[in-house]
Amino acid sequence: MGVRRSEFAVEVRELSRDYISTRRNHLIGKKTTTIVKALDHISFEIQEGELFGLLGPNGAGKTTTVKILCTLLEPTGGHAFVKGYDVVKEAKHVRKIVNMVAGGERMLYYRLTGRENLTYFADLYDVPRKEVASRVNRLLELVGLSERADDEVEKYSKGMKQRLQICRGLINEPEVLFLDEPTLGLDVSIAKDIRKFIQEKIVKEQGKTVLLTTHYMYEAEEMCDRVGFLNNGELVAVGHSEELKRKMPLGFSIELLVTRLSNETLEGLKHLECVKKAITTDYEGETEDEKIDRLVINVESDKAVPKVLDYMSNKHCRVVAVNLRGPTLEDLFMFYAGET
Amino acid sequence: MFLRVVLAEARKNLKQYFFTVRVLFWTLALPLGNGLYLYFLYLPFGAETVSLEFSASSFTVDLAGFTLIGQLLYSFFTMMLLAGVAFDRERWQGTLESVLLSPANRVAILLGMAIANTLNYLWLLVGVMISWVLFLNVNILIVDPLALFASILLSYLSLAALGMSLEAFCIHSRRAHMYANMLQEPIMFLSGLIFPLQSMPEALLPVSYLLPLTFGLISVRLTLLGGASIFDVAIPLTVLAFMVLIFFGLAIWLMGYAERSAKAKATLTQF
Numbered sequence: 001m002g003v004r005r006s007e008f009a010v011e012v013r014e015l016s017r018d019y020i021s022t023r024r025n026h027l028i029g030k031k032t033t034t035i036v037k038a039l040d041h042i043s044f045e046i047q048e049g050e051l052f053g054l055l056g057p058n059g060a061g062k063t064t065t066v067k068i069l070c071t072l073l074e075p076t077g078g079h080a081f082v083k084g085y086d087v088v089k090e091a092k093h094v095r096k097i098v099n100m101v102a103g104g105e106r107m108l109y110y111r112l113t114g115r116e117n118l119t120y121f122a123d124l125y126d127v128p129r130k131e132v133a134s135r136v137n138r139l140l141e142l143v144g145l146s147e148r149a150d151d152e153v154e155k156y157s158k159g160m161k162q163r164l165q166i167c168r169g170l171i172n173e174p175e176v177l178f179l180d181e182p183t184l185g186l187d188v189s190i191a192k193d194i195r196k197f198i199q200e201k202i203v204k205e206q207g208k209t210v211l212l213t214t215h216y217m218y219e220a221e222e223m224c225d226r227v228g229f230l231n232n233g234e235l236v237a238v239g240h241s242e243e244l245k246r247k248m249p250l251g252f253s254i255e256l257l258v259t260r261l262s263n264e265t266l267e268g269l270k271h272l273e274c275v276k277k278a279i280t281t282d283y284e285g286e287t288e289d290e291k292i293d294r295l296v297i298n299v300e301s302d303k304a305v306p307k308v309l310d311y312m313s314n315k316h317c318r319v320v321a322v323n324l325r326g327p328t329l330e331d332l333f334m335f336y337a338g339e340t
Numbered sequence: 341m342f343l344r345v346v347l348a349e350a351r352k353n354l355k356q357y358f359f360t361v362r363v364l365f366w367t368l369a370l371p372l373g374n375g376l377y378l379y380f381l382y383l384p385f386g387a388e389t390v391s392l393e394f395s396a397s398s399f400t401v402d403l404a405g406f407t408l409i410g411q412l413l414y415s416f417f418t419m420m421l422l423a424g425v426a427f428d429r430e431r432w433q434g435t436l437e438s439v440l441l442s443p444a445n446r447v448a449i450l451l452g453m454a455i456a457n458t459l460n461y462l463w464l465l466v467g468v469m470i471s472w473v474l475f476l477n478v479n480i481l482i483v484d485p486l487a488l489f490a491s492i493l494l495s496y497l498s499l500a501a502l503g504m505s506l507e508a509f510c511i512h513s514r515r516a517h518m519y520a521n522m523l524q525e526p527i528m529f530l531s532g533l534i535f536p537l538q539s540m541p542e543a544l545l546p547v548s549y550l551l552p553l554t555f556g557l558i559s560v561r562l563t564l565l566g567g568a569s570i571f572d573v574a575i576p577l578t579v580l581a582f583m584v585l586i587f588f589g590l591a592i593w594l595m596g597y598a599e600r601s602a603k604a605k606a607t608l609t610q611f
Contacts, residue, residue: 168438
């Protein structure tokens with residue numbers, strides 16, 4: 001094995017990745033080259049046994065980061081270490097101690113049974129022969145697939161396939177596990193089971209280090225010790241979610257469900273002294289005869305609530321519901337993604 | 341570890357891609373149909389035998405046998421081309437990442453895929469041979485079993501190695517499938533599969549002699565149907581042995597190069 005060069009489970013230093021695409025506009029015309037910076041000098045580290053969330057909108061660079069750390073992609077700049085091993089120069093060592101689970105229904109062989117899939121991957125990872133059967137059985141039991149272990153994967157539901165993927169990700173008992181949107185497209189109860197499984201079995205019981213990427217902010221809020229926000233390839237914030245929320249310059253949020261909201265009223269609201277930001281978000285609801293809009297208003301303190309309500313009343317808007325809350329990860333996400 | 345990965349890969353490929361009634365049926369039906377088509381195409385011209393000339397020797401073999409061996413080796417070549425696009429198949433079904441994420445030896449994975457295709461080919465070989473020998477009375481004349489064995493083995497290895505080279509290339513590019521299809525027809529024409537090499541325009545012969553299928557066809561036809569000895573087929577066997585070394589070396593080098601290049605260019609999991 002190589003020499004360990006980092007005290008962290010994962011260490012990323014000034015990591016960059018450019019995607020270069022060339023295209024010829026005409027059959028014999030000149031080629032034009034486009035460079036997209038998927039990652040722009042990002043740095044972060046993950047402690048042993050930590051569940052770290054990497055958050056960001058589509059195209060922010062989350063999957064690119066995971067692929068580099070799993071050795072599936074080479075960076076164009078910077079360095080990354082997993083358990084001290086360089087992911088480029090010591091890729092073979094890294095592959096032995098990591099695994100990845102991606103969302104969606106990929107990475108499994110549908111004509112093989114669940115057990116055959118796991119046995120195949122156990123062979124690829126050189127799991128000791130004597131342990132293969134017991135490890136496969138234990139993993140299948142852990143995710144509740146024992147009874148369907150000998151059915152072909154094509155007969156599995158989406159949730160079952162995802163649970164089997166998690167077994168595949170654990171087949172080599174990885175020290176660091178990368179979960180790239182592991183609950184993508186799953187229904188609420190299955191996603192909840194999977195989150196619980198990751199937190200309790202993988203992190204707490206087995207002490208594994210996990211890097212999770214997700215779009216679902218409640219998922220990150222519920223699961224992660226620390227989070228990092230990526231936007232346009234840049235890591236714009238890293239830390240404990242409570243700490244990030246405290247530092248967030250947006251203060252409180254008032255959520256209003258209102259009727260008779262006009263553009264003029266919304267624009268006027270934005271100009272109130274106590275209001276920092278005001279946006280309408282998707283909401284499908286209506287009273288007996290009127291459409292309901294959902295307003296999220298960022299204010300500095302709770303003292304702004306009566307002022308906002310007075311304003312809405314003066315503008316003849318009917319307030320159906322009011323909710324005052326501190327910033328959530330979703331607010332942070334919107335803030336860092338530049339959508340507030 | 342190496343052997344374990346080879347076997348695991350072969351088992352997986354057989355179950356995932358070949359063990360269905362439909363695949364097994366068409367594996368047998370297509371070459372059988374194609375071979376019969378060629379045989380009956382030649383019959384009206386009154387050619388019941390075909391003269392094969394190579395180097396200074398000349399052998400006469402019967403038409404059914406000539407077509408049979410041509411079709412069998414061509415089917416094997418096609419199957420190896422199919423093995424060649426196995427990584428492309430993995431790419432499309434979304435499993436390539438999970439395979440390359442593992443520390444398993446890449447050459448062992450290639451070999452496993454080639455072995456699965458070979459086992460599938462054995463089914464074709466036995467089925468087509470039995471049908472032709474029983475129904476078309478192919479005249480088999482084996483004088484030197486060692487020469488026959490060497491011819492079959494080296495033909496197999498050279499075509500398998502060619503397939504593996506292509507397979508490695510598939511990691512690099514999603515266009516490999518297209519190249520495999522492009523190669524198929526010209527190779528069928530140039531290798532002497534449909535007609536003997538001496539009927540080929542001389543200008544094209546140098547290209548024919550670059551193909552392992554050409555030498556495989558010569559050596560197997562002569563040793564199985566023409567009663568040739570090991571000395572008669574020494575040249576094609578030597579050429580085949582060189583081709584085995586070249587293509588295996590190329591496959592091993594390409595595998596490493598293609599994976600590195602695909603990771604650098606981000607084409608590894610591109611659909």
